[in-house]
Amino acid sequence: MSTISYNIRHLRELKKLSQETLADDMNITRARLGAYEEGRNEPPIEMLIRISEYFRISIDLLVKADLRKTDAAALMNIGTNRVLFPIIVDKENRDVIEVVTERASAGYLNGYSDPEYVEMLPSMKLPFVFAGKHRAFPIQGDSMLPVCTGDFIVGKFVEHLIDVEDGKTYIVLSREEGIVYKRMYRTGNVTFEMRSDNKVYSPYELHAKDILEIWEFVCCLKTSDKKEEEINMESMMSFLRSMKVDIERIKNE
Numbered sequence: 372m373s374t375i376s377y378n379i380r381h382l383r384e385l386k387k388l389s390q391e392t393l394a395d396d397m398n399i400t401r402a403r404l405g406a407y408e409e410g411r412n413e414p415p416i417e418m419l420i421r422i423s424e425y426f427r428i429s430i431d432l433l434v435k436a437d438l439r440k441t442d443a444a445a446l447m448n449i450g451t452n453r454v455l456f457p458i459i460v461d462k463e464n465r466d467v468i469e470v471v472t473e474r475a476s477a478g479y480l481n482g483y484s485d486p487e488y489v490e491m492l493p494s495m496k497l498p499f500v501f502a503g504k505h506r507a508f509p510i511q512g513d514s515m516l517p518v519c520t521g522d523f524i525v526g527k528f529v530e531h532l533i534d535v536e537d538g539k540t541y542i543v544l545s546r547e548e549g550i551v552y553k554r555m556y557r558t559g560n561v562t563f564e565m566r567s568d569n570k571v572y573s574p575y576e577l578h579a580k581d582i583l584e585i586w587e588f589v590c591c592l593k594t595s596d597k598k599e600e601e602i603n604m605e606s607m608m609s610f611l612r613s614m615k616v617d618i619e620r621i622k623n624e
Contacts, residue, residue, distance in 0.1 A: 376410040514567035526586025544584040
């Protein structure tokens, strides 16, 4: 039997579903589902997508990982298993960093998975390269001092909740809060405490089902001490070049 076969049956049993119930939900026959679970047949990509969305487990985990040996809830893909992740590349087919401007941030909750919205965002490159997908977000308020209104956080996309580490800072997009920058602590398999570094602000709990995206802190673009007319892509890149020594130190660490 294949890994997919074991995983489909395991996920069904975790939800305490009968084969008939799951087959009805998938709009297939019970015999066809039985063939998938017994390894006599493998689901086509269209069916994998439906199963993936139904159980909120990413396709790569469904195909590659033996979920019987893991906590499936903790491996849930962020963003209700978004199959499409818009990525902008340059002429050399290299990823660029999209910048969510303060004006664009108001529409990010609705446009984060829309390729047309993402394509319209301004982009930049950093004078260093890290693996993964990155994006820059504007900061509002003073809850994470010394980072404050006018600064930008560059974050690396976090695909799975299991990769979130206690005490690290993240840009988090959620249905209720929108874009926030907080320090995260796991309080359960699917719940997190969101803390501010400024103790004036009380911590609050966030459930995994409400999380649409998580971006791990990579660096801060400190623009809050600049005049408004000075804040543009050219000045931000000039600032990064002037900070090259500090960036090299961060990269080495």
